[in-house]
Amino acid sequence: MRGGPLSVRSPSPAPKPDGAGAALRLGLLGAFMLAAFGFLAARLHTFQVVENDLYEGRQNRISLRRVRLPATRGRILDRNGAVLADNRPSWCIAFYIEELRAAGPWSNTVNRVDGEIDRTAAFLGREREVSRDAIARHVHASRPIPLVAFSDLSDAELARFCEWDAPPPGSEVFVRAARVYPEKDLACHVVGYVGRGEPKPPPPGEFPDEFDPSRFNYFFHDLEGRSGIERTGDAALAGRGGLETLRIDAIGYKREVYPEIAPEPGRDVVLTLDAGLQRAAERALGTNRAAAVVLDVRNGDVLALASSPRYDLSRFTPSVPAAYYARLSADPSAPFLNRAASGRYAPGSVVKPVVALAALRAGAIAPDTHLFCDGKYSFGTDAQGREIAIHCTGWHGDLDVRGALAVSCNPFFNETGIRLGWGTGLRAAFDAVGFGRAPRVGLPVGGGLLPDRRHWVARDTANVAMGQGDLLATPLQVAIMTMALANRGTLVQPRLVRDPGTGVVHDERVVLGRLDWNERDMDLVREGMRDAVRTWRGTGRRAAVEGLDVAGKTGTAQYRAKVDGVWERRKHAWMIAYAPADAPRYALAVLVEDAPNGGGTDAGPIVRELLLRLFPEAAAAEAAKAAASAAAEPGR
Numbered sequence: 160m161r162g163g164p165l166s167v168r169s170p171s172p173a174p175k176p177d178g179a180g181a182a183l184r185l186g187l188l189g190a191f192m193l194a195a196f197g198f199l200a201a202r203l204h205t206f207q208v209v210e211n212d213l214y215e216g217r218q219n220r221i222s223l224r225r226v227r228l229p230a231t232r233g234r235i236l237d238r239n240g241a242v243l244a245d246n247r248p249s250w251c252i253a254f255y256i257e258e259l260r261a262a263g264p265w266s267n268t269v270n271r272v273d274g275e276i277d278r279t280a281a282f283l284g285r286e287r288e289v290s291r292d293a294i295a296r297h298v299h300a301s302r303p304i305p306l307v308a309f310s311d312l313s314d315a316e317l318a319r320f321c322e323w324d325a326p327p328p329g330s331e332v333f334v335r336a337a338r339v340y341p342e343k344d345l346a347c348h349v350v351g352y353v354g355r356g357e358p359k360p361p362p363p364g365e366f367p368d369e370f371d372p373s374r375f376n377y378f379f380h381d382l383e384g385r386s387g388i389e390r391t392g393d394a395a396l397a398g399r400g401g402l403e404t405l406r407i408d409a410i411g412y413k414r415e416v417y418p419e420i421a422p423e424p425g426r427d428v429v430l431t432l433d434a435g436l437q438r439a440a441e442r443a444l445g446t447n448r449a450a451a452v453v454l455d456v457r458n459g460d461v462l463a464l465a466s467s468p469r470y471d472l473s474r475f476t477p478s479v480p481a482a483y484y485a486r487l488s489a490d491p492s493a494p495f496l497n498r499a500a501s502g503r504y505a506p507g508s509v510v511k512p513v514v515a516l517a518a519l520r521a522g523a524i525a526p527d528t529h530l531f532c533d534g535k536y537s538f539g540t541d542a543q544g545r546e547i548a549i550h551c552t553g554w555h556g557d558l559d560v561r562g563a564l565a566v567s568c569n570p571f572f573n574e575t576g577i578r579l580g581w582g583t584g585l586r587a588a589f590d591a592v593g594f595g596r597a598p599r600v601g602l603p604v605g606g607g608l609l610p611d612r613r614h615w616v617a618r619d620t621a622n623v624a625m626g627q628g629d630l631l632a633t634p635l636q637v638a639i640m641t642m643a644l645a646n647r648g649t650l651v652q653p654r655l656v657r658d659p660g661t662g663v664v665h666d667e668r669v670v671l672g673r674l675d676w677n678e679r680d681m682d683l684v685r686e687g688m689r690d691a692v693r694t695w696r697g698t699g700r701r702a703a704v705e706g707l708d709v710a711g712k713t714g715t716a717q718y719r720a721k722v723d724g725v726w727e728r729r730k731h732a733w734m735i736a737y738a739p740a741d742a743p744r745y746a747l748a749v750l751v752e753d754a755p756n757g758g759g760t761d762a763g764p765i766v767r768e769l770l771l772r773l774f775p776e777a778a779a780a781e782a783a784k785a786a787a788s789a790a791a792e793p794g795r
Contacts, residue, residue, distance in 0.1 A: 229401075255329040273291050448468065513644075530563070596609075641735040
């Protein structure tokens with residue numbers, strides 16, 4: 160056996176690392192990382208630079224909300240600067256929904272807001288103004304803007320809330336403009352009222368992007384004119400709303416506000432009305448269903464446009480109570496009707512001066528024509544042998560044109576109308592003074608009715624010649640006719656708006672036409688109108704004013720009305736006048752519905768009151784005469 164020490168084989172030495180392969184792998188890894196960073200950098204450049212506008216627009220559409228702000232409405236003033244419509248600060252309490260957010264579904268937030276409003280109402284001692292449904296709608300649709308819960312706080316309520324030691328979270332007091340009518344019912348039919356409005360598209364080319372209503376996310380409601388000058392002058396009065404942008408968070412709460420465009424206040428509108436004269440006219444009308452119009456003969460300015468009954472404009476702000484509006488709408492006396500501008504009535508005998516001028520011009524009668532009045536104008540008898548006649552108020556005897564105007568003789572003008580004829584005679588004369596079409600005055604007004612029937616008989620012509628039958632006119636139209644009589648045949652457009660918001664007043668008159676009236680005939684007719692007021696037989700003598708030369712004409716228009724199933728005869732009382740008669744400055748028309756007596760008795764005294772207001776020197780002379788007479792009485 161062979162022995163010896165155990166031999167051990169040494170391990171083979173490890174291979175040396177391959178330097179070239181490691182470097183390659185490291186290079187590949189570095190290149191991959193560099194490419195990845197380059198790709199990220201390129202995408203970041205794309206997002207941040209190349210496509211910045213795209214993503215910024217998307218982000219803005221998600222988080223930015225455009226809010227339209229209301230403008231302060233312009234004022235309405237009378238010719239002397241008296242304020243008829245204005246604005247006042249209205250203190251309100253609003254709640255910010257983001258500060259009342261409750262955990263869980265949105266109904267929890269609604270409940271919390273509802274509870275805080277209840278608590279505030281109880282603390283203030285006033286009724287709630289918003290319902291739970293309104294709160295829910297606001298929470299779901301208008302969350303970023305404040306919810307106005309209480310408006311028009313009184314001074315006591317405002318002080319009480321500001322001193323509250325535990326006010327609701329998210330509540331705030333703020334002020335906004337509210338419409339106010341300092342004179343309440345004065346000229347209510349002219350001034351009109353406002354209601355809640357919606358944003359309107361701007362005029363073409365004026366801020367089309369900023370003020371396009373379709374681009375608003377939210378808006379506070381404007382005031383919008385609903386009647387009168389508030390409506391017809393709305394474009395100037397409304398002003399231009401402003402714009403602000405809100406940034407909201409993911410659940411719709413406001414986080415930042417960016418003011419952009421401030422609201423532009425509305426412009427003042429100045430009327431031709433004289434508030435003092437308007438008040439005097441309304442006082443003279445009293446509780447009657449009546450109307451009065453006063454025009455400035457020199458330029459056509461409407462100085463008074465009074466209608467009775469009226470309504471209180473101050474009840475229409477901030478919104479009209481439903482019960483009050485319903486009561487006015489159901490009132491049989493129709494207080495919403497502007498009788499002066501839109502009421503249609505048979506004008507009665509106040510049209511006789513126009514009939515006389517047309518007949519004289521056509522040669523149907525002459526200045527020296529005399530007709531005999533025996534108290535009626537007969538058309539013969541009917542099949543049963545009954546007389547068909549138009550009756551007069553008295554037996555006037557032999558009359559010429561001047562005398563017939565003074566005593567308002569119906570038979571004289573029945574015959575005159577038949578001689579003149581209808582189509583090219585009476586109808587043309589009434590058309591020339593503006594009957595049958597609405598005058599342009601700055602308000603929605605009526606046009607009356609000028610008949611145009613084909614089948615027309617003599618009795619129709621006789622009726623219309625004394626202002627009866629189918630002929631209808633408004634007090635404003637009759638006043639325009641009176642102004643033409645006063646200025647010797649010039650038809651002037653009446654004007655109610657002196658400055659429509661431009662800051663420029665135009666006082667020149669607008670002539671609509673020259674009437675084809677003969678100067679000699681005008682002198683004759685005007686003398687007849689003076690006699691109607693200054694003579695003992697004149698029907699307008701109750702309008703006479705001491706020391707003032709007045710020309711006038713009365714009218715009593717009869718009609719039939721069915722009352723409780725029974726037909727009754729009723730009458731409207733009219734009177735027109737201008738003064739001074741030789742150089743007229745003012746033209747007036749007064750109407751009293753369903754008058755107990757007639758034009759001279761019921762409308763004449765109203766005309767007299769207005770003349771005393773228009774001519775203070777005459778009023779002072781009458782007062783002095785009355786004082787002297789009282790002093791001369793025995794026992795004084």
